[in-house]
Amino acid sequence: MPDALLLLSFGGPEGPEDVIPFLENVTRGRGVPPERLAEVAQHYLHFGGVSPINALNQQIIAALEADLADAGLDLPVYFGNRNWHPMVEDTVARMTADGVRSALVFPTSAWGGYSGCRQYDEDIARARTAVGAGAPELVKLRQYFDHPLLIESFADAITAAVHQIPADRRDGVRLVFTAHSIPVSADLSAGPPADGGRLYSRQVAEAARLCAAATGFAEYDVVWQSRSGPPQVPWLEPDIVDHLDVLHGKGIDAVVVCPVGFVSDHLEVIWDLDNEASTRAAELGMAFARAGTPGTDPRFSRMIVELIAERVSAGPVRELGTVPGYGCTVDGALCAPGCCELPARPVRR
Numbered sequence: 001m002p003d004a005l006l007l008l009s010f011g012g013p014e015g016p017e018d019v020i021p022f023l024e025n026v027t028r029g030r031g032v033p034p035e036r037l038a039e040v041a042q043h044y045l046h047f048g049g050v051s052p053i054n055a056l057n058q059q060i061i062a063a064l065e066a067d068l069a070d071a072g073l074d075l076p077v078y079f080g081n082r083n084w085h086p087m088v089e090d091t092v093a094r095m096t097a098d099g100v101r102s103a104l105v106f107p108t109s110a111w112g113g114y115s116g117c118r119q120y121d122e123d124i125a126r127a128r129t130a131v132g133a134g135a136p137e138l139v140k141l142r143q144y145f146d147h148p149l150l151i152e153s154f155a156d157a158i159t160a161a162v163h164q165i166p167a168d169r170r171d172g173v174r175l176v177f178t179a180h181s182i183p184v185s186a187d188l189s190a191g192p193p194a195d196g197g198r199l200y201s202r203q204v205a206e207a208a209r210l211c212a213a214a215t216g217f218a219e220y221d222v223v224w225q226s227r228s229g230p231p232q233v234p235w236l237e238p239d240i241v242d243h244l245d246v247l248h249g250k251g252i253d254a255v256v257v258c259p260v261g262f263v264s265d266h267l268e269v270i271w272d273l274d275n276e277a278s279t280r281a282a283e284l285g286m287a288f289a290r291a292g293t294p295g296t297d298p299r300f301s302r303m304i305v306e307l308i309a310e311r312v313s314a315g316p317v318r319e320l321g322t323v324p325g326y327g328c329t330v331d332g333a334l335c336a337p338g339c340c341e342l343p344a345r346p347v348r349r
Contacts, residue, residue: 001312004076004095004103005068006138007061008088008120011081012051012266018084019044022051025083040228043271053266054084056295057108060264063301071305073312078103082123092127095136102137104311106304107327108263108295110145110207113190113200115182117143117327118340125332141307142328145203146210146321149303153294154207154260155214161256162215164289169254173287174247175217176240177208178273179261181224184234192336195324199340201236206323207260221247225259225272240272241280254287264295 013022022044023037044051061077068075076098080091095103107120120140128135144150158175165173182200191199205222212220223243224236238246240257247255257277259269273290281288294300309315311328319325326335334340 002075002102002104002139003100003136004078004098005064005308006078006080006088006091006095006103006105007057007064007108008105008123008140009057009079009081009108010053010266011084011087012053013044013049013084014051014054016045016049019049022084036228044267046275047267047270051267052270053264054081056264056266059296060108060301060304063296063298064304067301067305068308071309073305073308075104075308080123080127082119088123088127089130092135092138093131096131096134100136103139104308105138105140106307107140110143110147110150110263111179111200111203111261112143112326112340113182114186114340114342115180116200118334118342121329121332121334123332128331138331139311140327140329141304141311143203143325144303144307145207145325146319146323147303147306148318148320149299149306150294151207151210151214151320153297153299154211154258154291157291157294157297158211158215158217158256158258161258161289161291165254165256165287169287172252173254173256174252175212175215175220176243176247176255176257177204177211177220177222177260178225178240178257179204179222179259180268181227181236181239183229184236186342187236189341191324191326192339194336199324199326202323203321203325204261206321208258210320211258211260225277226268240277244277244280244284244286248284248286253285255281256289256291258291259293262293263300265293269293 013019019041078091080088109116124138187201188197208222223238223240225240227235262269278288
């Protein structure tokens with residue numbers, strides 16, 4: 001039986017003075033020019049320099065603590081981030097000081113691929129190295145993109161969003177799923193080599209299929225958002241805003257967007273969808289509604305408890321899809337040799 005649970009997330013600034021240091025952490029080693037950081041900083045400063053992600057994670061933790069108690073699981077919940085305080089290195093140091101010898105790790109990403117999975121393994125390994133001798137064993141829970149409770153939550157959010165569309169336009173509403181875009185090269189290398197790559201985009205497509213089926217949509221689209229790379233590097237496309245133009249050209253006048261690639265309404269969801277996409281839809285005369293994310297739905301914390309039960313008591317593994325999932329690793333080890341290699345970045349000259 002583990003001694004604790006670590007909720008491991010991305011992190012976000014808590015005030016205007018945090019924004020640039022936070023973005024420097026996010027882009028460390030990537031050679032991102034300062035002018036690009038300044039541009040992205042404006043997205044955060046538009047909302048007072050505060051990302052909602054930390055507060056949303058605290059809500060998840062509060063719900064999770066109650067559900068763990070109801071399930072009779074005596075697991076204190078710790079919180080650590082990759083890019084902002086509380087940093088995961090500091091959290092693992094505190095866990096060590098508290099006498100934690102073994103802990104499960106729940107990452108706030110449901111996906112495979114480098115950014116969605118392997119980078120969390122790197123976080124775990126880095127934190128244990130920083131702490132040194134005595135650091136607890138850290139076992140990362142599996143990917144959960146097709147867990148029934150996650151799909152149910154998204155499906156109900158889609159239904160609620162459809163009812164935000166004017167009644168006279170609902171019959172023709174188009175359902176569009178979005179997830180965070182990544183470089184095409186990163187997607188090609190996602191997953192164990194024997195699995196053929198593109199694990200991330202295949203998992204996103206499968207989650208979208210399951211959500212559409214649960215809500216009775218025979219037709220839907222899967223598109224991408226939040227691209228941040230240089231224009232000469234191919235990323236997964238089409239972008240959500242460009243896709244709205246395409247739908248408008250086809251005569252579609254109502255759209256529901258479901259951010260299936262995100263577990264919480266953090267800043268990229270709010271900026272890219274509630275700001276940019278909704279503004280473009282209004283310019284095109286399209287009715288627009290955005291489905292909520294599942295993080296604060298009670299089923300999300302119950303899903304985490306089920307994932308824990310899988311690991312500690314051989315509970316049932318509940319999966320709906322046919323695309324493989326991985327991700328359950330120990331102390332930052334990889335799922336498989338060569339899994340989710342990050343392609344070498346071109347040298348900037």
